[in-house]
Amino acid sequence: MKTVLVIGGGVTGLKASYELAEMGYNVSLVEKEDYLGGQVAKHKYYKLAPDMRLAGEVIDPVIKSVENNSNIKVYKHSTITSLSGDAPEFKVKIKNSKGESEETFGAIVVATGFEHFDPTVKQEYGYSRFKDVVTNAEIEEMLNPNGPTKGELKRPSDGKIPKKVAIFQCVGSRDKQVGNPYCCRVGCVVSTKQAIEIKEKYPDTEVYVYYMDMRMFGRGWEELYGKAMEEYEVIFTRGRGAEVTLKNQQLSLRAEETIMDRPIQHSVDMIILAAGQAPGEGTIEAAKILGLKQNDYGYLAPKDDFLSPNESSRKGIFIAGADKGPLDIENCIVEGAAVAAKVASSLK
Amino acid sequence: MKLGYFPGCSLKGMARAYDESTKIVAEGFGIELMEVDDFNCCGALEAKGSNEKLSYMLPARVMDSAKGRFHVDAIVTPCNGCYHSLLRANAAMNEDSAAKSDVISFLKDVGYGTYEGDIDVRHFLELFYNEVGPEKVKNAVKKSLKGLKVASYYGCLYERPKTITKTGYKSKRDDSENPYFQDELLAATGAEVVKFEAAASCCGGAHALQDESLAATLSAAVLSAAKKAGADILALPCPLCGAALDIKQPEIVKAHGNDAKIPVVYFTQLIGLAMGKSAKDLKLTDPISNPMEILKSKGLV
Amino acid sequence: MAENTDKMVIDGVELVGIWKEFMPSRILYEDVTTEFLNEVKKLPGGETIAKCYQCGTCTGGCTLPEFVNKFNPRGFINLVRRGHYDLLVSDYKELVWKCVSCNRCTHRCPKGVNTQEVVRAIAKFLEDRKVFGKLTNDEAFDEVFMDEVINEGRIDEVKIVKDFYAKTGRLKEMMSGDQLSLGFKMFTSGRIKLFGGKIKDWKKVSQRLKEELQ
Ligand SMILES: Cc1cc2nc3c(=O)[nH]c(=O)nc-3n(C[C@H](O)[C@H](O)[C@H](O)COP(=O)(O)OP(=O)(O)OC[C@H]3O[C@@H](n4cnc5c(N)ncnc54)[C@H](O)[C@@H]3O)c2cc1C
Ligand code: SF4
Ligand code: SF4
Ligand code: SF4
Numbered sequence: 001m002k003t004v005l006v007i008g009g010g011v012t013g014l015k016a017s018y019e020l021a022e023m024g025y026n027v028s029l030v031e032k033e034d035y036l037g038g039q040v041a042k043h044k045y046y047k048l049a050p051d052m053r054l055a056g057e058v059i060d061p062v063i064k065s066v067e068n069n070s071n072i073k074v075y076k077h078s079t080i081t082s083l084s085g086d087a088p089e090f091k092v093k094i095k096n097s098k099g100e101s102e103e104t105f106g107a108i109v110v111a112t113g114f115e116h117f118d119p120t121v122k123q124e125y126g127y128s129r130f131k132d133v134v135t136n137a138e139i140e141e142m143l144n145p146n147g148p149t150k151g152e153l154k155r156p157s158d159g160k161i162p163k164k165v166a167i168f169q170c171v172g173s174r175d176k177q178v179g180n181p182y183c184c185r186v187g188c189v190v191s192t193k194q195a196i197e198i199k200e201k202y203p204d205t206e207v208y209v210y211y212m213d214m215r216m217f218g219r220g221w222e223e224l225y226g227k228a229m230e231e232y233e234v235i236f237t238r239g240r241g242a243e244v245t246l247k248n249q250q251l252s253l254r255a256e257e258t259i260m261d262r263p264i265q266h267s268v269d270m271i272i273l274a275a276g277q278a279p280g281e282g283t284i285e286a287a288k289i290l291g292l293k294q295n296d297y298g299y300l301a302p303k304d305d306f307l308s309p310n311e312s313s314r315k316g317i318f319i320a321g322a323d324k325g326p327l328d329i330e331n332c333i334v335e336g337a338a339v340a341a342k343v344a345s346s347l348k
Numbered sequence: 349m350k351l352g353y354f355p356g357c358s359l360k361g362m363a364r365a366y367d368e369s370t371k372i373v374a375e376g377f378g379i380e381l382m383e384v385d386d387f388n389c390c391g392a393l394e395a396k397g398s399n400e401k402l403s404y405m406l407p408a409r410v411m412d413s414a415k416g417r418f419h420v421d422a423i424v425t426p427c428n429g430c431y432h433s434l435l436r437a438n439a440a441m442n443e444d445s446a447a448k449s450d451v452i453s454f455l456k457d458v459g460y461g462t463y464e465g466d467i468d469v470r471h472f473l474e475l476f477y478n479e480v481g482p483e484k485v486k487n488a489v490k491k492s493l494k495g496l497k498v499a500s501y502y503g504c505l506y507e508r509p510k511t512i513t514k515t516g517y518k519s520k521r522d523d524s525e526n527p528y529f530q531d532e533l534l535a536a537t538g539a540e541v542v543k544f545e546a547a548a549s550c551c552g553g554a555h556a557l558q559d560e561s562l563a564a565t566l567s568a569a570v571l572s573a574a575k576k577a578g579a580d581i582l583a584l585p586c587p588l589c590g591a592a593l594d595i596k597q598p599e600i601v602k603a604h605g606n607d608a609k610i611p612v613v614y615f616t617q618l619i620g621l622a623m624g625k626s627a628k629d630l631k632l633t634d635p636i637s638n639p640m641e642i643l644k645s646k647g648l649v
Numbered sequence: 650m651a652e653n654t655d656k657m658v659i660d661g662v663e664l665v666g667i668w669k670e671f672m673p674s675r676i677l678y679e680d681v682t683t684e685f686l687n688e689v690k691k692l693p694g695g696e697t698i699a700k701c702y703q704c705g706t707c708t709g710g711c712t713l714p715e716f717v718n719k720f721n722p723r724g725f726i727n728l729v730r731r732g733h734y735d736l737l738v739s740d741y742k743e744l745v746w747k748c749v750s751c752n753r754c755t756h757r758c759p760k761g762v763n764t765q766e767v768v769r770a771i772a773k774f775l776e777d778r779k780v781f782g783k784l785t786n787d788e789a790f791d792e793v794f795m796d797e798v799i800n801e802g803r804i805d806e807v808k809i810v811k812d813f814y815a816k817t818g819r820l821k822e823m824m825s826g827d828q829l830s831l832g833f834k835m836f837t838s839g840r841i842k843l844f845g846g847k848i849k850d851w852k853k854v855s856q857r858l859k860e861e862l863q
Contacts, residue, residue, distance in 0.1 A: 176761040
């Protein structure tokens with residue numbers, strides 16, 4: 001049985017599909033949206049940390065390599081609805097506007113990714129109450145020349161360019177109240193990158209980052225953090241955002257400057273919430289249909305985190321990428337390749 | 349729905365106006381309240397400062413009585429402090445098995461029932477908003493409060509802390525940072541609800557005696573914010589805030605000046621007034637801060 | 650002049666001396682202990698203290714810093730955790746018990762610390778160590794209040810006020826103008842009435858609660 005089902009057309013799923021096809025397997029790639037590229041495409045990521053490379057430079061070739069590959073059948077706007085049988089003969093129903101059809105696969109790769117945390121529930125930050133409180137994903141779209149504001153950073157309330165911007169780290173991450181005590185792993189570098197992008201475009205705009213720890217463990221991330229301070233004068237304040245209010249029509253934030261042992265009240269024009277990653281509906285649904293074990297937060301649980309990181313709790317079904325927990329793009333690509341190798345060896 | 353009504357000590361003492369106006373309003377809108385008449389003090393904030401177990405046992409006895417003697421599934425209280433104590437005891441019973449067994453054995457020892465931490469605890473403001481709502485209030489207005497500018501004040505424990513109130517998580521609860529239930533209910537009476545930044549600030553009432561000058565400073569901040577916002581009157585849903593902002597007002601004004609002078613009433617008194625009930629029945633002469641004067645001048649009483 | 654003397658000119662006056670001898674050390678500590686952390690953890694409300702990761706959300710939103718200089722729940726937790734007992738006593742003991750229980754801190758703490766109760770526990774920890782030299786108003790109030798609750802089942806606000814003033818030696822103050830006329834107004838308007846005692850088997854409950862306090 002040489003046909004593999006890949007669920008999810010984000011970076012991870014794309015990379016896995018491509019590698020499998022190159023090894024001679026037939027791949028069916030099922031993606032619920034009508035485009036490929038996952039979150040990177042959905043939110044029109046503009047530049048990627050730490051090299052400030054255009055996201056398109058990374059994602060477009062990966063998408064092309066899949067679309068142009070005769071071994072890969074791409075099902076967009078499609079989902080799986082049921083599974084029967086066991087490895088190496090899974091029978092899966094795929095549903096889309098044309099109807100429902102059943103196919104047989106030797107192995108399944110789940111790469112259903114993550115969803116951006118919705119900060120509405122953090123009522124103290126006033127997201128959805130105050131127009132000028134936005135998420136980092138919305139900023140990605142704004143900074144993209146092909147985005148809704150054509151690359152301009154504009155305050156949603158009046159379209160003006162903000163003179164003072166604050167960024168709150170760890171929104172919906174490291175937070176027991178919302179049930180996400182884990183670290184989002186990318187929020188710090190993404191905020192640092194966005195701060196630099198803003199300063200590059202608008203040198204007169206001041207950017208303040210409110211953080212608890214800046215977690216800069218990736219390649220080149222710590223260096224980027226240094227650059228933000230040294231070359232762009234981004235101000236990093238150690239204290240988690242406590243609340244956002246409106247004072248005389250102006251956004252005003254409160255936090256503690258913990259190094260000074262004093263609370264501060266800071267008036268700004270715009271607040272960016274570094275919303276973290278949460279397991280998406282798509283991942284939870286796939287886990288249910290395929291009968292996969294999830295961890296406490298809803299992410300897919302590997303058979304063994306150390307020894308078999310890409311095997312799910314079920315034989316013949318493999319998992320990779322941000323559906324296992326927060327992950328950056330570089331590592332998603334590594335995961336995509338790794339899972340392809342694992343599938344190939346299991347089908348031998 | 350069968351509802352147990354837990355007024356709490358204050359409503360049987362200094363805040364009787366709140367007790368009576370709550371009953372009038374509830375009756376007027378067909379909410380049937382069964383008073384848990386053998387209630388004891390919930391322990392307020394003091395019990396939890398003295399002894400953890402006591403702070404669960406006292407509210408549990410009330411809830412046990414509500415369940416065992418009155419057979420209700422929900423208990424409603426108009427007091428922020430009692431609301432906090434009851435919710436807190438339930439949360440402990442549901443999250444901490446040791447706390448639960450302590451309570452259960454206490455109830456057994458004193459010959460009570462078998463309360464398990466499962467009664468639904470509601471605040472009268474939240475209940476009234478959800479079960480009656482602004483629309484029905486609007487339709488029931490006999491005497492519009494048009495022309496009266498109201499600052500709608502909530503206090504602390506009505507929405508905080510969300511670890512036990514579940515505001516923002518549990519449906520039917522108010523917004524935990526930007527409460528609006530009372531605003532909408534008051535607006536439905538025809539009154540003008542002013543924009544009021546101190547709506548969920550602390551009145552300092554918890555320290556009204558222990559640290560009088562600090563409490564007075566916090567209360568003055570709330571009162572003067574209301575006045576600055578242009579309000580004629582301040583309405584609230586808590587007898588403890590009532591004690592701090594109304595009964596203590598003469599002292600506050602003495603220390604902080606006339607900026608802090610503004611009449612204070614319970615929200616149920618204003619709703620009752622709009623329903624056409626008399627100032628006497630609603631005990632509008634009770635507040636020390638003298639709401640009668642402004643109500644008279646607006647032709648409302 | 651000894652080898653290790655220093656020289657400094659302040660406002661034209663030349664000072665010579667060994668600085669170390671008259672300037673306090675800038676070094677905060679040479680030894681730390683988790684002894685106090687463990688003690689607070691065991692007090693009512695103190696259980697969650699060790700969860701704190703010092704993010705400052707509590708202090709950032711706290712009601713008090715605006716009115717009470719240096720009030721800082723995160724800071725109090727830090728001092729206890731790091732064993733800075735002397736500093737806590739010398740600089741903060743009069744602040745800790747000022748917390749007004751507004752619960753903004755607990756409400757927002759991302760780590761599940763019950764901050765308000767932890768702050769109360771820290772105050773209690775200091776009270777238990779008798780650093781105040783007398784009964785604090787908080788202690789006195791809690792005692793008066795709980796006595797009344799346990800004995801009567803309900804509280805009578807006027808009695809509480811009276812007992813509290815008596816306990817803190819300020820009965821005279823209460824008998825002065827304002828308070829008294831307020832009390833009078835309450836009485837005449839019928840708002841102060843003594844509770845008849847309807848609670849089923851309260852004696853038994855009261856006995857049991859007293860045992861619990863032992
Ligand atoms: C604001 C923000 C900025 C970021 N910027 C960077 C950056 O600069 N650099 C970097 O390295 N990383 C960045 N990241 C992280 C990056 O987005 C992720 O690493 C990457 O998108 C994960 O890829 P993925 O393929 O695993 O998942 P996804 O991108 O989420 O793709 C999953 C795909 O699966 C589909 N799907 C889901 N469920 C189903 C289903 N049941 N059936 C069919 N299809 C389904 C989805 O529609 C989606 O297309 C950022 C993250 C955030 C939150
Ligand atoms: S990566 Fe940064 S922003 Fe995200 S949770 Fe971790 S510390 Fe917070
Ligand atoms: S909010 Fe919670 S975790 Fe943060 S400093 Fe305060 S107590 Fe500690
Ligand atoms: S409960 Fe006390 S410590 Fe917490 S925010 Fe209020 S005043 Fe500050």
